[in-house]
Amino acid sequence: xxxxxxxxxxxxxxxxxxxxxxxxMLAFPTIIALHAVGMxxxxxxxxxxxxxxxxxxxxxxxxxxxNLVPVMRFGFWLNAVSGVLLLLSYPTKALTNWVFYLKxxxxxxxxxxxxxxxxxxxxxxxMDDATVSARARILAALSLACWAGAVxxxxxxAYTYIYLDSSFxxx
Amino acid sequence: MDALVHSLQVWLKTxxxxxxxxxxxxxxxxxxxxxxIGLCLLIxxxxxxxxxxxxxxxRVPVAALHRLIPFGILGYVMxxxxxxxxxxxxxxQYIYNPAFQMKMLFMGTAGLNVAVFYLATYGRVAxxxxxxxxxxxxxxxxxxxxxxxxxxxxxxxxxxxxRPPWHWCPWC
Numbered sequence: 001x002x003x004x005x006x007x008x009x010x011x012x013x014x015x016x017x018x019x020x021x022x023x024x025m026l027a028f029p030t031i032i033a034l035h036a037v038g039m040x041x042x043x044x045x046x047x048x049x050x051x052x053x054x055x056x057x058x059x060x061x062x063x064x065x066x067n068l069v070p071v072m073r074f075g076f077w078l079n080a081v082s083g084v085l086l087l088l089s090y091p092t093k094a095l096t097n098w099v100f101y102l103k104x105x106x107x108x109x110x111x112x113x114x115x116x117x118x119x120x121x122x123x124x125x126x127m128d129d130a131t132v133s134a135r136a137r138i139l140a141a142l143s144l145a146c147w148a149g150a151v152x153x154x155x156x157x158a159y160t161y162i163y164l165d166s167s168f169x170x171x
Numbered sequence: 172m173d174a175l176v177h178s179l180q181v182w183l184k185t186x187x188x189x190x191x192x193x194x195x196x197x198x199x200x201x202x203x204x205x206x207x208i209g210l211c212l213l214i215x216x217x218x219x220x221x222x223x224x225x226x227x228x229x230r231v232p233v234a235a236l237h238r239l240i241p242f243g244i245l246g247y248v249m250x251x252x253x254x255x256x257x258x259x260x261x262x263x264q265y266i267y268n269p270a271f272q273m274k275m276l277f278m279g280t281a282g283l284n285v286a287v288f289y290l291a292t293y294g295r296v297a298x299x300x301x302x303x304x305x306x307x308x309x310x311x312x313x314x315x316x317x318x319x320x321x322x323x324x325x326x327x328x329x330x331x332x333x334r335p336p337w338h339w340c341p342w343c
Contacts, residue, residue, distance in 0.1 A: 033328040036328055037214075041214060041218065044216070048215045051239060058235075067231055151208055
């Protein structure tokens, strides 16, 4: 497959071009700012859930953590949409950098982990359960590690890319 | 005032921190990474508490949720410290940057808001039962806090696009 052709196609597409080249503050600057807000809501709320499972804020019932899910979901969709827009604006930069795939993998793992925590810990917890199993703590520790890794690898994308756009020479 | 700001900006460039931020390859990216982790801690605890104040996640008891605030304070301290490393590393790019000035304004407002909240409102809020609406004053404080922190994040990301001296703003 011709990867370079694929990069050019994405870079020249109307949406990617607008995000990258528009002088409006509503284009690239606002989209990347929203991506940081969504990160705070998604990774931050996940961290709050993990801290509760570790035993902090004990008087929050484990079952009440289910109420945090809509906040996580809002952060996730905000970042899925803003993330796709950012990817369309600099496809070569992201897709030729292995750190980008590491970031996506960590997010996928973190989301499976959250799903497991909801299914096996939160939804099985009674109103008065204050303590959790060792297994739940391991899931919470993995969740924290994956989100921290996703945030750091996202931040490092600005420092680790090899090609900014499709003008690189592959032949 | 201008002279004072200018001398602070020049002094920052003589510090050891300035040297490290500009000569150690991993310094800036490490500070940035910590800054973003701190952001998550702050939004995930203080932001979550604010959401409870304005009427979301109502099944979570207020006083119990408040026990997570120390993680938010930890995030805040991480971000002030790493923020100082950026400021020292490129003082002229921050001090004369309108996005940075707005960011400080939002942080100051958030600080004032939190002081008023603890002095005048928290005592009555802590008793809010699960499922109940927080008192009106607490709803206002939560809303102001959320707006301020979202403003801080926006200004932080806008810094890059308002680098002095290539910008325009009403007071620049």
